[in-house]
Amino acid sequence: AEGGRAPTPVPSESEPEHEALPQREDDDEDEDADVVDEERPMPHRYRVKNTFVEWDSASEVSVGRGYAKALSCQGGWTYNASRYGQGAVFSASAFAPRAQVHEVVKEIEKEFGSLPIEVDDCFFKVTDRLLDQLSFFREQAVVRQWVELFRQAPRCMFSNEGFFRALFSEVVSVVQFFKRDENIVRHCCVALGGMAEAMPALADDVCVALVDIMELLPGSLVVQDVCVTKLGRKVCWVSEMVLGLDLSQERPGALKPESQSHMLAAVRRAVARFGPDVAGSLQDDFRPGKIQENAFRVYWRLCSLPEVLEACGRDMGLVEFVLLEVFTALDIFHGPLSCCWSDTDASGIDSYLKEHHRSVLLQLAKQLSDQQHGGVHKEGLRSVVAKWIGAPMDGRSYEKRHQLERRMVLAGLFFNSGDVVTSVLFKALDRGFEALATGTDGTAFEEELITSALRALNELKCLEVLEADLVNEVLLRIRDDRFRPVMHYCHAAYVGTLGMLAASAAAVAAPPFDELTDVVHEVLQTAKYWFNKYETESIIFESLWALNKLLTAYIRFEPDLAFECRQLATQVCEDETYSSWHMDNGCTTSDGANALREAEKLLKKLQGQQLPF
Numbered sequence: 001a002e003g004g005r006a007p008t009p010v011p012s013e014s015e016p017e018h019e020a021l022p023q024r025e026d027d028d029e030d031e032d033a034d035v036v037d038e039e040r041p042m043p044h045r046y047r048v049k050n051t052f053v054e055w056d057s058a059s060e061v062s063v064g065r066g067y068a069k070a071l072s073c074q075g076g077w078t079y080n081a082s083r084y085g086q087g088a089v090f091s092a093s094a095f096a097p098r099a100q101v102h103e104v105v106k107e108i109e110k111e112f113g114s115l116p117i118e119v120d121d122c123f124f125k126v127t128d129r130l131l132d133q134l135s136f137f138r139e140q141a142v143v144r145q146w147v148e149l150f151r152q153a154p155r156c157m158f159s160n161e162g163f164f165r166a167l168f169s170e171v172v173s174v175v176q177f178f179k180r181d182e183n184i185v186r187h188c189c190v191a192l193g194g195m196a197e198a199m200p201a202l203a204d205d206v207c208v209a210l211v212d213i214m215e216l217l218p219g220s221l222v223v224q225d226v227c228v229t230k231l232g233r234k235v236c237w238v239s240e241m242v243l244g245l246d247l248s249q250e251r252p253g254a255l256k257p258e259s260q261s262h263m264l265a266a267v268r269r270a271v272a273r274f275g276p277d278v279a280g281s282l283q284d285d286f287r288p289g290k291i292q293e294n295a296f297r298v299y300w301r302l303c304s305l306p307e308v309l310e311a312c313g314r315d316m317g318l319v320e321f322v323l324l325e326v327f328t329a330l331d332i333f334h335g336p337l338s339c340c341w342s343d344t345d346a347s348g349i350d351s352y353l354k355e356h357h358r359s360v361l362l363q364l365a366k367q368l369s370d371q372q373h374g375g376v377h378k379e380g381l382r383s384v385v386a387k388w389i390g391a392p393m394d395g396r397s398y399e400k401r402h403q404l405e406r407r408m409v410l411a412g413l414f415f416n417s418g419d420v421v422t423s424v425l426f427k428a429l430d431r432g433f434e435a436l437a438t439g440t441d442g443t444a445f446e447e448e449l450i451t452s453a454l455r456a457l458n459e460l461k462c463l464e465v466l467e468a469d470l471v472n473e474v475l476l477r478i479r480d481d482r483f484r485p486v487m488h489y490c491h492a493a494y495v496g497t498l499g500m501l502a503a504s505a506a507a508v509a510a511p512p513f514d515e516l517t518d519v520v521h522e523v524l525q526t527a528k529y530w531f532n533k534y535e536t537e538s539i540i541f542e543s544l545w546a547l548n549k550l551l552t553a554y555i556r557f558e559p560d561l562a563f564e565c566r567q568l569a570t571q572v573c574e575d576e577t578y579s580s581w582h583m584d585n586g587c588t589t590s591d592g593a594n595a596l597r598e599a600e601k602l603l604k605k606l607q608g609q610q611l612p613f
Helices: 101-112 123-132 139-148 161-177 182-198 202-214 221-239 256-274 285-304 307-311 316-330 349-365 378-390 398-415 419-437 447-462 468-478 488-509 511-530 537-556 561-575 589-607
Strands: 053-055 069-070
Touching: 069 202, 069 561, 101 123, 101 139, 123 139, 123 182, 123 316, 139 161, 139 182, 161 182, 161 202, 182 202, 182 221, 202 221, 202 256, 221 285, 256 285, 256 589, 285 307, 285 316, 307 316, 307 349, 316 378, 316 398, 349 419, 378 398, 378 419, 398 488, 419 447, 419 468, 447 468, 447 488, 468 488, 488 511, 511 537, 511 589, 537 561, 537 589, 561 589
Parallel strands: none
Antiparallel strands: 053 069
């Protein structure tokens, strides 16, 4: 009756999960049975066998009349806000009827303009199987996340790891169920790779699953190709490893050692069976070449440099491929090669990451021994590296100089020496000197190349890779009177190198005092020449930085030099271009702010030094 307790539903064969609860002993059929007892909790009439369902009230008493509404927990999971907007949710009853899969797909296509996957018979077979096995999740959640896994950069749409793990388990089951259908297995393997990227915590599980699939179907070129591809491009990518070294201290995508060894073994078996060297009957098929390429993505992630070179053998094309891949991985934003090692002012949390990156690079520098590896002699590798350094690069002048500098730093680390970079520098200087001798003007110097080489040598010196004998030789060659750079960026690199290398030479064997005087005088003259020119703050900053380096190494300057240094520092502090950064508090990295900080530091160091009057 209206306002009373609802009748107990009768269970039917169509509702096997719904089970009538036994009637309470005190629930007699009297005249008060139709009146709701507000003091006694009303029992639920369903026992829900679903751990992913919760009630819409904290108590067992429904709000208002009727029963508490069963809501899917997924109904409260939010979308990834960065992609779908803040607070977007699905909210629907766990017992609501399913929407058709194709309707959900149409919604996704309308929302994004296109689909990252072909919606064919294979797609529907897989999704139907998943929806049958994941019936406790809303269909929209499963289908939307499944489509998302095929995007180039998939994301976890819901902040619930349990949902993802349940989906992962069922995908593995689908592969087992449809193991004779290559298209479905391939479809699922692509999705597994997307899972590793969308939720790195699953990377090790995905690695194990893909290796198991490779062992399940060892004779399938299609399956071996897609598994090696996803292992190299997804699983190894989220592992954040390069040449067997961990780039990050906290890696959600970390792989267990046994998973790494099993992956390497499976990939090597795939290359041995389907690689381009053995797939003679598949010469017109692109997949053997892809298997080898992606296998090397696994190798250079998990193996040391000597092991990777041994795998390359005498194939210099593979060596160049590995060099470029390793460089890209190390030079990404916040990667080890992106750090400026000559900048020692980093503090706070970044200092811990920087120290870890320094450790990674120093471990890399020790990997390659003097012996040959797999037929590749050290000199042969040197020629490949030299060619790779000199390869044309796209982009603006600064971008090309910066990338060339990082390539040279990596080359120096490979050989644990600065001789590769000094060889490039000295050859560029010799070509410029030869051009001057034949009557060509000073612009004949390759100043972009020389600038990158000088900066790379500074970085290698800070990493303690540049040898002491090369330090003195570089100082001698760049201070040649015939070397007269024109571009301001080359002047900035020149004075910075003078400060870095001359200061480091003092720690080993200090040059005569008159040579120090000449070096300081060159730095001062360069700063004075560029001081009043437009947008030359970088030169003033590096000049003051070099003077601070020299003063720290040599303790004192001659009175005349100390006076000139004080004049330059005072001029910078009083100039409006630089003094406007006075309230910066060390938060800005612009050249103007850096120059002001270096000027104040230099004035402090010069306090108490003897003046010429």
